[in-house]
Amino acid sequence: MKKLCVISALIITLVSCENKENADTTMDYNNMIVRIAELEIVEEQLKNYLTELNIEARASMERESGVISIFPMSDKETPSKITIVEIYADKSAYEAHLETPHFKKYKTTTAEMVKSLKLIDMGAVDLESMPLIFEKLK
Numbered sequence: 672m673k674k675l676c677v678i679s680a681l682i683i684t685l686v687s688c689e690n691k692e693n694a695d696t697t698m699d700y701n702n703m704i705v706r707i708a709e710l711e712i713v714e715e716q717l718k719n720y721l722t723e724l725n726i727e728a729r730a731s732m733e734r735e736s737g738v739i740s741i742f743p744m745s746d747k748e749t750p751s752k753i754t755i756v757e758i759y760a761d762k763s764a765y766e767a768h769l770e771t772p773h774f775k776k777y778k779t780t781t782a783e784m785v786k787s788l789k790l791i792d793m794g795a796v797d798l799e800s801m802p803l804i805f806e807k808l809k
Contacts, residue, residue, distance in 0.1 A: 707755070
């Protein structure tokens with residue numbers, strides 16, 4: 672059930688991505704990096720963690736053209752469980768993201784706040800439908 676929620680969130684994220692000129696014709700869906708990050712945060716640090724996460728996610732979306740989505744969510748029943756849907760245009764966009772000052776600051780600042788981190792690489796089940804999601808942005 673949790674995976675179904677994450678996949679639904681991924682679709683919502685793709686549909687809600689910022690509309691960029693010619694995004695549907697220039698996007699190379701075959702090379703996109705899609706990752707789910709599952710984190711558990713020290714409960715006493717949750718407010719501080721969320722502040723840093725929001726700063727980093729917004730900076731990534733605003734400053735990095737290769738970042739298609741950084742979509743953080745918290746579990747309604749256990750808010751200290753965070754899931755982030757990350758979508759990058761390609762491997763080089765992902766690698767560039769890891770080297771940005773805002774990401775490095777986020778990792779350094781939140782290191783002691785994170786109890787656990789699991790990164791799950793995802794792949795599209797129906798790659799041919801991906802352009803249809805982005806077409807809806809028009």
